[in-house]
Amino acid sequence: MERTTRLVWDLPVRVTHWLLVISVSGAYLTSRFGTGMFKWHRYCGYTVLILVTFRIVWGLVGTRHARFENFLRSPRHAIEYLWKLRSTSVSLASVGHNPLGGWSVVAMLALLIAQAGTGLFANDDIISTGPFFGWVSHALSNALTMYHHVIFNALEALLGAHVLMIAFYGYVRKVNLLTPMVTGCKPAALVAEPEEIHGSRVFLALGIIAVLGGALAAALFFAPAASLSIF
Numbered sequence: 001m002e003r004t005t006r007l008v009w010d011l012p013v014r015v016t017h018w019l020l021v022i023s024v025s026g027a028y029l030t031s032r033f034g035t036g037m038f039k040w041h042r043y044c045g046y047t048v049l050i051l052v053t054f055r056i057v058w059g060l061v062g063t064r065h066a067r068f069e070n071f072l073r074s075p076r077h078a079i080e081y082l083w084k085l086r087s088t089s090v091s092l093a094s095v096g097h098n099p100l101g102g103w104s105v106v107a108m109l110a111l112l113i114a115q116a117g118t119g120l121f122a123n124d125d126i127i128s129t130g131p132f133f134g135w136v137s138h139a140l141s142n143a144l145t146m147y148h149h150v151i152f153n154a155l156e157a158l159l160g161a162h163v164l165m166i167a168f169y170g171y172v173r174k175v176n177l178l179t180p181m182v183t184g185c186k187p188a189a190l191v192a193e194p195e196e197i198h199g200s201r202v203f204l205a206l207g208i209i210a211v212l213g214g215a216l217a218a219a220l221f222f223a224p225a226a227s228l229s230i231f
Contacts, residue, residue: 005185006196008095010063012205016055017181023047024112024159038128049116050212052109057208063197065096072106073099085168093175093190104162111155118148134224 027044030037059068077099097105121136122145123129133141169175180186184200 003188005183006188006191006193007184008065008186008191008195008197009180009184010066010197010200011184011202012054012058012062012200013066014181014184016051016058020048020051020055020112023051035124035126035128038124042131045116045119046216048112049120050209050216052112052116053212054205054209056109056113057212058205061204061208063199063201064195065197068102068106071097071099071102073102075103078103095186095191095195101165104158104165108155108158108162111151111158115148115151115155118144118151121145122148129226131220131223131226134226 023044027041027048030041030044058066061067064070081099094101120130120132121141123133123138123141124145125142129141136144166177169177
């Protein structure tokens, strides 16, 4: 029987994608409900930090279409692809990330790791601090807190553009980007047989996550105690 779909996105890529959606949303919501939710804001930030770091490592050692070398093209290719969006006669389908999407992934990862990283040293000028506040001066913490807010604004704009592009592809160009990020598969007509992946390297992914989680746990354990209070 002829196959109708082929596997493109491995399980670690898909799980990381949706866990980032949940943890970033959680970080945003918990930041809006005062200091009472700060503990959960921290947990969301830790999750984002581990997931993004994992995705960067996975971009080097993961499956074919997860690797940066497979989907990062020159800026010229991205600009040319952006120009093609104007034409309804040009197919926008691609096996992995398209040239524009590839750079969007890199930008999103960079902003997310910067956001989570600055949050480790930030403070709210009332009582709550990031876990590594004790490793920097109060002045530097204030500067990193400012960057934490500025980066979030940039991240918010990029995430908004990401959602709009998914809607554009789906409703205007009739290219479904959501289903493949759930099932991992794309239509066989778009994926040549040699481009299909045949496994997800789940045990390798779990090993990387374990190492990253252990490193973060150790850093948190050895971080100097810190407090910030107006009282």
